[in-house]
Amino acid sequence: MFAYLLHILIIMAIYTILTLSLNLIIGFSGQVSLGHAAFYGIGAYISSILVVNFGAPYGVALVTAAAGAGIFGILLGIPTLRLKDDYLAIVTLGFGLILVVVALNIDYLGGTDGFMGIPSPVFFGVKFASKTRFLIVSVLLVIVTILFMYRIKASRIGRAFSAIRDDETVAQVMGVNTTKYKVTAFGIGSAFAGIAGSLYSSYVHFIDPHTFSLPTSILILCMVVLGGIGNIAGSIVGAGILTFLPELLRVVIKGIPGISDKFPDFQTLAYGLLLVLIIIIRPQGLLGRSKSGRKFTLRSLFGIKNRA
Amino acid sequence: MLRIRNLHTSYGNVHVIKGVSLHIKAGEIVTIIGANGAGKSTLLKTISGLIPATGGEIDFDNRPVIGLSADRIVRMGISHIPEGRRIFAQLSVGDNLELGAFSRSNRESVIEDIDRLSTLFPIIKKRYHQKGGTLSGGEQQMLAIARALMSSPKLIMMDEPSMGLAPKMVHQVFRIIKDLKEMGTTILLIEQNARAALSVADRGYVMEMGKFILDGERLSLMNNSEVKRAYLGKGYKEVGE
Numbered sequence: 001m002f003a004y005l006l007h008i009l010i011i012m013a014i015y016t017i018l019t020l021s022l023n024l025i026i027g028f029s030g031q032v033s034l035g036h037a038a039f040y041g042i043g044a045y046i047s048s049i050l051v052v053n054f055g056a057p058y059g060v061a062l063v064t065a066a067a068g069a070g071i072f073g074i075l076l077g078i079p080t081l082r083l084k085d086d087y088l089a090i091v092t093l094g095f096g097l098i099l100v101v102v103a104l105n106i107d108y109l110g111g112t113d114g115f116m117g118i119p120s121p122v123f124f125g126v127k128f129a130s131k132t133r134f135l136i137v138s139v140l141l142v143i144v145t146i147l148f149m150y151r152i153k154a155s156r157i158g159r160a161f162s163a164i165r166d167d168e169t170v171a172q173v174m175g176v177n178t179t180k181y182k183v184t185a186f187g188i189g190s191a192f193a194g195i196a197g198s199l200y201s202s203y204v205h206f207i208d209p210h211t212f213s214l215p216t217s218i219l220i221l222c223m224v225v226l227g228g229i230g231n232i233a234g235s236i237v238g239a240g241i242l243t244f245l246p247e248l249l250r251v252v253i254k255g256i257p258g259i260s261d262k263f264p265d266f267q268t269l270a271y272g273l274l275l276v277l278i279i280i281i282r283p284q285g286l287l288g289r290s291k292s293g294r295k296f297t298l299r300s301l302f303g304i305k306n307r308a
Numbered sequence: 309m310l311r312i313r314n315l316h317t318s319y320g321n322v323h324v325i326k327g328v329s330l331h332i333k334a335g336e337i338v339t340i341i342g343a344n345g346a347g348k349s350t351l352l353k354t355i356s357g358l359i360p361a362t363g364g365e366i367d368f369d370n371r372p373v374i375g376l377s378a379d380r381i382v383r384m385g386i387s388h389i390p391e392g393r394r395i396f397a398q399l400s401v402g403d404n405l406e407l408g409a410f411s412r413s414n415r416e417s418v419i420e421d422i423d424r425l426s427t428l429f430p431i432i433k434k435r436y437h438q439k440g441g442t443l444s445g446g447e448q449q450m451l452a453i454a455r456a457l458m459s460s461p462k463l464i465m466m467d468e469p470s471m472g473l474a475p476k477m478v479h480q481v482f483r484i485i486k487d488l489k490e491m492g493t494t495i496l497l498i499e500q501n502a503r504a505a506l507s508v509a510d511r512g513y514v515m516e517m518g519k520f521i522l523d524g525e526r527l528s529l530m531n532n533s534e535v536k537r538a539y540l541g542k543g544y545k546e547v548g549e
Contacts, residue, residue: 172358
């Protein structure tokens, strides 16, 4: 039971980093991304290849995973961030899907069999193999991520992000190079997703491309939306709830005879229901404050105008 | 200071600016008056780099502006107050001002400027930590002007600063414009409220259908029978006077 709890906490930590990183892109700079899991995957594969095939120390692999995913984010960002809203959503969605197919067809990455034998992280000769130790590493990385997010939000860069999110045209006449800052947001967000990927791969010791496909991207997006878009504490809460909820549902369903056999996808159903409820009841997310001026919600995210 | 020669701009197939030439000397207030859809806002957006020009030249301080990105044009010293104020509603008044100074790197002089503007615009001090969206329309216009001044511009372009404001606020906005003029600021002012605009301007251009049909000194425009008939209205007193 204790080990199971630790497991949930570790997964929660990984998803918290992912949610915070997507929140930076969507919540801070106002850009849509439906392919965030792809950067998570890029980080996971870079880290695993470096450790397994090149015998790199885990610290190096972690940093390289972040840098690599960040570079991919920038490379995707440069041509696509001229697009807006729904077009950007489509391109990032496509990018995520294409990357999964590509990874499935590269033998070097293990193809459909996945990539196996990824060791636990080792820092300064200490192996973080046990769940307790791994949790310590994860929580430290979560704290670093949270601190980074608060720092960047209050910085000049964060201000540029807010300006772009609120009103891109005015941001331009304020002298903000909007393309540069949008690409920056994409790069930083992707880099943190890469960190999460590296962490995940060294935890489960096995990765395959399907883990980093659309459902994961949507799940991360749900976490951001649930907590409140743009809200750092909200992202943490959103990740926590949506990691814990399926586990809880599993226990609940087991308790109700008959349901678990007939509705194996009951959890997915509950997810969808929860998201619909949130959009109806609290469109600004659990911790999102209702704001004066333009509301930034899932509806506006997809360009749906609230009726006056 | 600003010299435009034979400028053309199009939105796709729609030819909006059809060969406009204009010049502004340092310290002048120049106004462009004209009806809705004449192309006034498009002209400003072309100057500030938001819309690409399709032909002609724009020189600022004898350096070509066309083809530069909007943020580089701000750095050259052109500040654009867009139509409808466009305050960052979710950000505090202070953050709005900081964004106005985004192109500047000297922190101390930015803080000095915020202090200086606080005396010119008392609402800034009063509402410094409040969100921009909670301000009234007139206060938002004041903030928009203050924000534009934060980039320490050589030229300020104002797009319809009186739009949607109560008469009292229109009056205040134009008083600020007069103050700025006395401080030696160069302003390109776009207005539908022609009477108020001509009351502060040195010179003016009249724009119709993407072209300047008339230009001249303030008094000659005010006494021009065509301008009187079309824009000022006979014996009609407009707010802001």
